[in-house]
Amino acid sequence: MSRYSKLPAAFAGAIGLAAALTAAPITASADDAPITLKTMGSFHIGGRLVEISGRPVKEIVLNAGGVPARIDPNGRYQVEQMYVQYFIPQNERGAAPLLMWHGGGLTGVTYESTPDGREGWLNYFLRAGWAVYNSAAVERGRAGCAQYPDIFTTEPVFLPVANPFERFRIGMGAGSYADDPDKRRVPEGAQFPVEAYGNFVKQIVPRWTSTDAAITAAYLAEVDKVCPCVILFHSQAGQFAFNVAQARPDKIKALVAVEPAAVGDPAKVDALKGIPILIVYGDYIPLDSRWPKMHQNGVDFADKIKAAGGSVDIVELPKIGIRGNSHMLMMDKNNLEVAAVIQKWLADKGLVR
Amino acid sequence: MSRYSKLPAAFAGAIGLAAALTAAPITASADDAPITLKTMGSFHIGGRLVEISGRPVKEIVLNAGGVPARIDPNGRYQVEQMYVQYFIPQNERGAAPLLMWHGGGLTGVTYESTPDGREGWLNYFLRAGWAVYNSAAVERGRAGCAQYPDIFTTEPVFLPVANPFERFRIGMGAGSYADDPDKRRVPEGAQFPVEAYGNFVKQIVPRWTSTDAAITAAYLAEVDKVCPCVILFHSQAGQFAFNVAQARPDKIKALVAVEPAAVGDPAKVDALKGIPILIVYGDYIPLDSRWPKMHQNGVDFADKIKAAGGSVDIVELPKIGIRGNSHMLMMDKNNLEVAAVIQKWLADKGLVR
Numbered sequence: 215m216s217r218y219s220k221l222p223a224a225f226a227g228a229i230g231l232a233a234a235l236t237a238a239p240i241t242a243s244a245d246d247a248p249i250t251l252k253t254m255g256s257f258h259i260g261g262r263l264v265e266i267s268g269r270p271v272k273e274i275v276l277n278a279g280g281v282p283a284r285i286d287p288n289g290r291y292q293v294e295q296m297y298v299q300y301f302i303p304q305n306e307r308g309a310a311p312l313l314m315w316h317g318g319g320l321t322g323v324t325y326e327s328t329p330d331g332r333e334g335w336l337n338y339f340l341r342a343g344w345a346v347y348n349s350a351a352v353e354r355g356r357a358g359c360a361q362y363p364d365i366f367t368t369e370p371v372f373l374p375v376a377n378p379f380e381r382f383r384i385g386m387g388a389g390s391y392a393d394d395p396d397k398r399r400v401p402e403g404a405q406f407p408v409e410a411y412g413n414f415v416k417q418i419v420p421r422w423t424s425t426d427a428a429i430t431a432a433y434l435a436e437v438d439k440v441c442p443c444v445i446l447f448h449s450q451a452g453q454f455a456f457n458v459a460q461a462r463p464d465k466i467k468a469l470v471a472v473e474p475a476a477v478g479d480p481a482k483v484d485a486l487k488g489i490p491i492l493i494v495y496g497d498y499i500p501l502d503s504r505w506p507k508m509h510q511n512g513v514d515f516a517d518k519i520k521a522a523g524g525s526v527d528i529v530e531l532p533k534i535g536i537r538g539n540s541h542m543l544m545m546d547k548n549n550l551e552v553a554a555v556i557q558k559w560l561a562d563k564g565l566v567r
Numbered sequence: 568m569s570r571y572s573k574l575p576a577a578f579a580g581a582i583g584l585a586a587a588l589t590a591a592p593i594t595a596s597a598d599d600a601p602i603t604l605k606t607m608g609s610f611h612i613g614g615r616l617v618e619i620s621g622r623p624v625k626e627i628v629l630n631a632g633g634v635p636a637r638i639d640p641n642g643r644y645q646v647e648q649m650y651v652q653y654f655i656p657q658n659e660r661g662a663a664p665l666l667m668w669h670g671g672g673l674t675g676v677t678y679e680s681t682p683d684g685r686e687g688w689l690n691y692f693l694r695a696g697w698a699v700y701n702s703a704a705v706e707r708g709r710a711g712c713a714q715y716p717d718i719f720t721t722e723p724v725f726l727p728v729a730n731p732f733e734r735f736r737i738g739m740g741a742g743s744y745a746d747d748p749d750k751r752r753v754p755e756g757a758q759f760p761v762e763a764y765g766n767f768v769k770q771i772v773p774r775w776t777s778t779d780a781a782i783t784a785a786y787l788a789e790v791d792k793v794c795p796c797v798i799l800f801h802s803q804a805g806q807f808a809f810n811v812a813q814a815r816p817d818k819i820k821a822l823v824a825v826e827p828a829a830v831g832d833p834a835k836v837d838a839l840k841g842i843p844i845l846i847v848y849g850d851y852i853p854l855d856s857r858w859p860k861m862h863q864n865g866v867d868f869a870d871k872i873k874a875a876g877g878s879v880d881i882v883e884l885p886k887i888g889i890r891g892n893s894h895m896l897m898m899d900k901n902n903l904e905v906a907a908v909i910q911k912w913l914a915d916k917g918l919v920r
Contacts, residue, residue, distance in 0.1 A: 326609040
């Protein structure tokens with residue numbers, strides 16, 4: 215019996231999750247089975263060409279001991295594309311590709327290995343037979359970023375190492391971080407691998423506050439290329455995924471919102487009524503200064519979708535006996551147990567072959 | 568017979584490549600065989616913590632409709648780490664892991680799919696059984712970048728779309744690019760998939776000219792973690808790989824320099840004398856304004872290594888009948904033919920099981 219089939223007994227009691235009562239076991243590869251891919255690869259998509267003019271030409275030595283290269287900053291630039299890395303299993307068992315969209319200040323690395331070196335959700339869903347498209351949004355990681363102030367109109371925001379610790383419910387909120395690891399205050403029973411927090415902060419990349427429209431446009435281009443699909447998204451991507459689904463409802467087989475920090479357009483909930491939606495929240499929400507409000511925003515949005523005739527299941531993990539999860543559920547020590555909740559929901563929605 | 572075994576008849580005539588005369592056929596998976604991985608994942612490595620102080624606190628709405636977050640720019644920052652994504656085949660056939668290091672303004676995307684969607688060298692060497700560690704250097708892609716001017720002391724350099732076309736021997740040098748694809752001047756017989764040039768420029772990320780020491784330090788950390796290994800490196804990474812090999816000669820089984828734009832320390836060639844080295848150059852070098860000098864730098868460095876008792880094979884691809892290659896050999900239409908030259912050399916050096 216693989217760890218993929220372990221679900222807490224209390225799971226059946228999840229609020230709004232009547233479908234979970236079906237007794238079919240979750241089947242997926244055992245831990246030590248190979249990941250067998252038909253192919254894998256990557257592409258960039260979206261973006262636009264912009265012109266810059268009137269700037270002086272520079273001569274720059276790009277490599278120590280190299281020959282100076284003439285860099286003319288005038289001309290056309292390619293900006294605002296996004297990056298997508300895909301993995302296609304030899305035996306696909308997902309009913310459609312699974313797109314993974316990361317949160318703010320992060321990249322697709324979110325879903326790869328955990329900071330303490332365990333397998334992440336990318337491997338889990340690949341081993342379960344999903345074709346996975348893991349990406350980096352406009353401005354981030356392998357997507358590249360554009361010039362400030364010429365193209366991005368705001369400057370990049372860099373996060374000090376204390377910030378995610380206090381804001382992602384890894385620690386106990388404001389003031390809980392300390393440079394000395396022994397003095398950091400962590401909630402009792404916390405699942406985040408806090409001993410590897412130093413590896414987690416290495417994943418953080420700069421973000422901009424003026425790029426939402428560009429990010430949404432590139433995600434739309436990805437959906438138009440790859441979908442019909444299921445989109446699994448985290449945190450900041452809540453706004454992008456719900457907005458994109460509202461623009462392309464016919465292309466979305468299901469939405470899995472992992473702690474969405476923002477939602478879609480409340481005036482367009484009608485567009486979502488044919489899409490099965492799962493929203494998952496971790497633990498410690500009342501302990502945080504911002505999460506009670508963001509959580510309520512998600513619940514309110516779900517209520518509007520349901521009032522329009524849609525189907526939304528909200529799983530509060532502590533209420534089904536899965537305790538200790540931070541905002542970074544996919545990295546927590548019980549990350550595969552949380553993934554199994556999602557996999558079971560997808561199976562119950564008929565999306566696993 | 569798979570495409571991996573196709574080598575030009577003239578191959579045996581390559582300068583300095585006597586070892587290639589051995590007749591053992593190259594064996595690797597057929598094109599349509601699956602890529603079977605024991606596991607895959609990623610990690611960040613290297614870097615340092617720095618302090619910033621005396622800056623004002625900001626309140627920033629990070630997500631449209633979200634709750635403002637307090638961003639205190641003072642404090643500790645994690646900077647100058649690098650990113651490594653690894654793929655471990657179920658049946659390893661390389662004698663050691665193969666590290667792939669990209670060139671300037673680029674990331675590990677270099678070795679993934681080609682701009683026109685074919686399989687790149689990452690898949691080729693995985694299918695041939697190598698454990699591959701594909702990375703992004705400090706400052707780039709999923710490695711993240713640091714603040715200017717607080718941490719990086721120079722501003723980022725962004726490349727206009729014309730620049731790589733004219734500088735990477737994709738076109739005919741300065742003035743050969745035009746916004747209208749039909750008016751771009753390309754050498755006769757060119758192998759770069761020029762119709763997909765627009766996809767290639769989407770891969771380009773900003774670079775800095777003040778980060779060489781930080782990049783080298785992180786590569787050293789990667790080598791200390793992963794090696795003994797073979798390092799395959801491109802363009803700007805020439806300086807990093809040769810310098811790292813000079814610092815850790817006992818950890819390097821072989822070096823494969825793909826059009827190195829810079830080299831190591833000529834005063835330390837002695838350190839390289841026990842490491843088999845292959846240097847590969849493409850076509851059109853005399854047509855370019857900078858490449859004759861950079862090519863000569865590579866040949867001179869190789870001569871110094873050989874004078875110290877080392878072993879360097881230089882393959883000028885046109886001289887073994889492989890014509891039309893740009894600086895981006897791993898993306899050219901004959902990219903797998905070039906990869907097969909490298910794979911054969913590695914096999915001849917006893918590094919393929």
